Amino acid sequence: MTASTALDTRMPPPRAPRRRRLTRTALRRRLAPYVFILPFIAIFALFSVYPMIFTLRLSFTDWRGTGAATWVGLDNYAYLLTNPGFWSSLGNSAVMWLLIVPAQVVIGLLAAVLLNNAKLRMRGFYRTAFIVPFVTPLVAIAQIWIVVFDQNYGPVNDLLGVLGLPGIGWLTTSEWAKPTLALLFLWKTTGFAIIILLSGLQSIDSTLYEAAELDGASRRRQLWSITVPLVRRTLMFLVVLQTLAVFQMFAEPYVVTKGGPYSSTTTAGLYLYNHITRADLGTGAANSFLLVILVMALSLLFVRLLRAKD
Amino acid sequence: MTTAMHGSKVEATDDTGAPPQDTANVAQAGRPAASARRRRPRRELPQFGSQVLLMLLTLAFLAPVAWAVVSAFKPAVEIIRDPLGFDPTRFTTDNFVAMFSDVPLASGFVNTAIVLVLKGAITMFFAPLAGYAFAKYDFPGKNMLFGTVLLTLMLPTIVLIIPLLLEMKEFGWVNTYQALILPGSVDAFAIFWMRQVISAVPDELLDAARVDGCGEFGIFWRIVVPVIRPGLAGLAVLTVMNIYNDFVWPVVVTTSDTMQTLQVVLSTLAQNISGNTIGADYATITGELLAASSVALVPLLIIFILLQKHFINGILAGSVKG
Numbered sequence: 001m002t003a004s005t006a007l008d009t010r011m012p013p014p015r016a017p018r019r020r021r022l023t024r025t026a027l028r029r030r031l032a033p034y035v036f037i038l039p040f041i042a043i044f045a046l047f048s049v050y051p052m053i054f055t056l057r058l059s060f061t062d063w064r065g066t067g068a069a070t071w072v073g074l075d076n077y078a079y080l081l082t083n084p085g086f087w088s089s090l091g092n093s094a095v096m097w098l099l100i101v102p103a104q105v106v107i108g109l110l111a112a113v114l115l116n117n118a119k120l121r122m123r124g125f126y127r128t129a130f131i132v133p134f135v136t137p138l139v140a141i142a143q144i145w146i147v148v149f150d151q152n153y154g155p156v157n158d159l160l161g162v163l164g165l166p167g168i169g170w171l172t173t174s175e176w177a178k179p180t181l182a183l184l185f186l187w188k189t190t191g192f193a194i195i196i197l198l199s200g201l202q203s204i205d206s207t208l209y210e211a212a213e214l215d216g217a218s219r220r221r222q223l224w225s226i227t228v229p230l231v232r233r234t235l236m237f238l239v240v241l242q243t244l245a246v247f248q249m250f251a252e253p254y255v256v257t258k259g260g261p262y263s264s265t266t267t268a269g270l271y272l273y274n275h276i277t278r279a280d281l282g283t284g285a286a287n288s289f290l291l292v293i294l295v296m297a298l299s300l301l302f303v304r305l306l307r308a309k310d
Numbered sequence: 311m312t313t314a315m316h317g318s319k320v321e322a323t324d325d326t327g328a329p330p331q332d333t334a335n336v337a338q339a340g341r342p343a344a345s346a347r348r349r350r351p352r353r354e355l356p357q358f359g360s361q362v363l364l365m366l367l368t369l370a371f372l373a374p375v376a377w378a379v380v381s382a383f384k385p386a387v388e389i390i391r392d393p394l395g396f397d398p399t400r401f402t403t404d405n406f407v408a409m410f411s412d413v414p415l416a417s418g419f420v421n422t423a424i425v426l427v428l429k430g431a432i433t434m435f436f437a438p439l440a441g442y443a444f445a446k447y448d449f450p451g452k453n454m455l456f457g458t459v460l461l462t463l464m465l466p467t468i469v470l471i472i473p474l475l476l477e478m479k480e481f482g483w484v485n486t487y488q489a490l491i492l493p494g495s496v497d498a499f500a501i502f503w504m505r506q507v508i509s510a511v512p513d514e515l516l517d518a519a520r521v522d523g524c525g526e527f528g529i530f531w532r533i534v535v536p537v538i539r540p541g542l543a544g545l546a547v548l549t550v551m552n553i554y555n556d557f558v559w560p561v562v563v564t565t566s567d568t569m570q571t572l573q574v575v576l577s578t579l580a581q582n583i584s585g586n587t588i589g590a591d592y593a594t595i596t597g598e599l600l601a602a603s604s605v606a607l608v609p610l611l612i613i614f615i616l617l618q619k620h621f622i623n624g625i626l627a628g629s630v631k632g
Binding site for chain 2: 025028029030032033034036037039040041043044046047048049050051052054055058065107110111114115117119120121122124125126127128129130131132133134135136137138139140141142143144145147148153154155158159162187190191195244248250251255269272273276281284285287288291292295296299
């Protein structure tokens, strides 16, 4: 829009031959975006939109993977909404969210503020070190987690033993399995959060800090009055992104705990997957749309909350 | 009193870069501390305290990986008998040898490499192109289309697996490279991100090229692509990472050993181990598992360390600014 007006004003009143060229470029320009998105549209329609619509239709049917699907209307949704298993999976994910997101925001912001100091020595080293967990394959890390937090032979309990503390059933007791899994998620994604927050910090005008300095504002005051408000949009982006990730979390509990012990790590994503493995595809589809509605509502809520003061 | 109290944690560590002065601060508090603070420029962040905190964080981030890689070289029995023991003279490659004879890791690497190159090329060309259209053109249906893109970002990807698998069966693509490569090759996140990056390119630059007679694709190729190079490098590393690490879809769509990607091989090994189909004792299993995990994460770490500057700058270029 702005681009086209800018072009129009720049063009002199054209002579006859130029007008034809102009209309041709104008036409090309109008067609260009369609050509550019066509390959994407093809792949997107075939492998994302079509399966999505298929899943939506599936959510109103009872289908076990073979034979004809029977239309059941909203039965799948009603079944889930009255099923304690569904609610406890959401509860598990909510607890995971509480264990992960606030800690990540605090650690991420702290580390990003420290890294944002141009005079800091070994900045490059830290940035690289922090992002290492983020690039490691989840399957490999999950295996490492299983070994590291093993109740009998793991190094963590070995370390506790050295300190004279009793060993803990990190992955085998329902009270510890969730925090241990949350730690895996936190460990794997906090480096990414740090970099995202760092990008937000780097866009803050440094003269603001200089002015605050002149006014005698303490460093802590500067953090609360300048850094946090100005980095709010980046924080919002991060919180929404992580909320999506936590409520869809599937691979971590699937590989590490299989949802146990006593369903304590059956997250919303894993609960949904369990319908699929039981070939209860209609219910699985309905479950996924309920999850989408929840995640969308949460995203909007965070966008509201974090924008409120503007 | 208040000066000594406020920011006790941050500012006490603040000055420890100069130890004698610091002890004086802590001991006497009040005025000496204030004057010492005045002498040094306040903009300088607490170097020593920062270093300690960041080092602790680094330790937490690197320890599990370091422990796994080091332990993979220990004799299997010692990994579980003395998990924290460290004796380089007893290092061995036994775990690796045993693991390679038990699992088809080499063919997993080849398959992953094939998928990586082809799928990566598709993503790296078509995602910026579509992102460019979304960022710099107006066309009917644009907002609705972009809304759909965002919606698929929110949909848990596992639910698409069933319809996708049925589609693959329909196409006769089960257990083929097409099935590993095409779905998700231009994914919603890449589009979303490229739109973000390309939006930051000034319109004046594009208009100037247009006035000079540059075609629409020429503008993309010769103006936009060079300008967004950091963002592209970021996308490249993220894409490599996602493809290399993906395992749910490959597990579902591959049915033979020869088509399995590296992560599928690894997760199969893990399953065999938890079901103990290898028929070995816990120590041997743990050793093989750690060896396999180390082998799987090393290539990506090397790629990452070589490209880390581009990657981090890419994320810095691409994400939402405050």
